[in-house]
Amino acid sequence: MSLTVRDLSKSYPTRGGDMPVLRGVTLTLAAGESVAIMGPSGSGKSTLLHVLGTLDRPTTGRVELDGTDPFALPEAGLAGFRNASIGFVFQDHHLLPQCTVLENVLIPTLVGKPADDATRDRAGHLLDRVGLTGRLDHRPAELSGGERQRAAVARALIRQPKLVLADEPTGNLDRRNAQLVGELLLELHREQRTILVVVTHSLDLAKLFPRRLDMDDGKLDAAPAP
Ligand SMILES: Nc1ncnc2c1ncn2[C@@H]1O[C@H](COP(=O)(O)OP(=O)(O)O)[C@@H](O)[C@H]1O
Numbered sequence: 219m220s221l222t223v224r225d226l227s228k229s230y231p232t233r234g235g236d237m238p239v240l241r242g243v244t245l246t247l248a249a250g251e252s253v254a255i256m257g258p259s260g261s262g263k264s265t266l267l268h269v270l271g272t273l274d275r276p277t278t279g280r281v282e283l284d285g286t287d288p289f290a291l292p293e294a295g296l297a298g299f300r301n302a303s304i305g306f307v308f309q310d311h312h313l314l315p316q317c318t319v320l321e322n323v324l325i326p327t328l329v330g331k332p333a334d335d336a337t338r339d340r341a342g343h344l345l346d347r348v349g350l351t352g353r354l355d356h357r358p359a360e361l362s363g364g365e366r367q368r369a370a371v372a373r374a375l376i377r378q379p380k381l382v383l384a385d386e387p388t389g390n391l392d393r394r395n396a397q398l399v400g401e402l403l404l405e406l407h408r409e410q411r412t413i414l415v416v417v418t419h420s421l422d423l424a425k426l427f428p429r430r431l432d433m434d435d436g437k438l439d440a441a442p443a444p
């Protein structure tokens with residue numbers, strides 16, 4: 219698995235003309251590699267993650283996952299590809315309030331069928347791994363913020379994605395829980411040899427990554443040493 223992004227640009231149409239948000243982003247990551255992206259608010263970090271996650275199309279440039287351009291797939295194929303290959307963690311946990319922790323983790327596996335025993339075992343194992351043993355039947359409202367975000371990490375990994383994208387995953391957490399969630403993301407990334415791309419404002423989190431990039435006004439550059 220590899221991720222290649224070549225000369226990516228993205229503009230949004232506005233009344234005053236097209237507004238460029240990404241300007242010539244180039245990035246290559248091999249299986250097992252990770253990167254932290256930092257940068258001021260509005261610099262295009264979330265837009266980049268959306269394009270990498272195939273949720274949004276680039277204006278120009280190319281994204282390749284394992285040599286395949288996902289945007290060349292028909293719409294239904296693209297959704298299936300995204301569901302099977304990419305895991306997302308957002309700043310807000312995005313857990314469904316009416317579902318239990320276990321049900322939330324199983325949601326990405328429920329494409330028109332109930333979860334089989336192997337999938338439920340994997341969900342249980344992942345929830346053990348993120349420290350939620352004994353919380354499987356809780357609803358999100360019955361969890362702490364850190365626990366909710368750890369459930370969201372388990373959900374992102376349930377389909378064994380090749381690429382994991384996290385947009386300010388610790389942004390709503392206190393320092394201790396931010397540390398826990400950040401370390402978990404990296405440990406699971408190493409265990410499962412995913413590609414991990416994390417956007418963060420936290421220097422504490424970014425420092426855990428071997429590679430750091432700065433996003434500034436739609437351009438991505440190597441970050442200065444912290
Ligand atoms: N759907 C959209 N339509 C128009 N402008 C957008 C849209 N999404 C984001 N933008 C603009 O693109 C810029 C970058 O946004 P974003 O990628 O969310 O930045 P960041 O995540 O770094 O804070 C911002 O100026 C934002 O207002």
Ligand SMILES: [Mg+2]
Pocket residue numbers: 263264265385
């Ligand atoms: Mg953002």
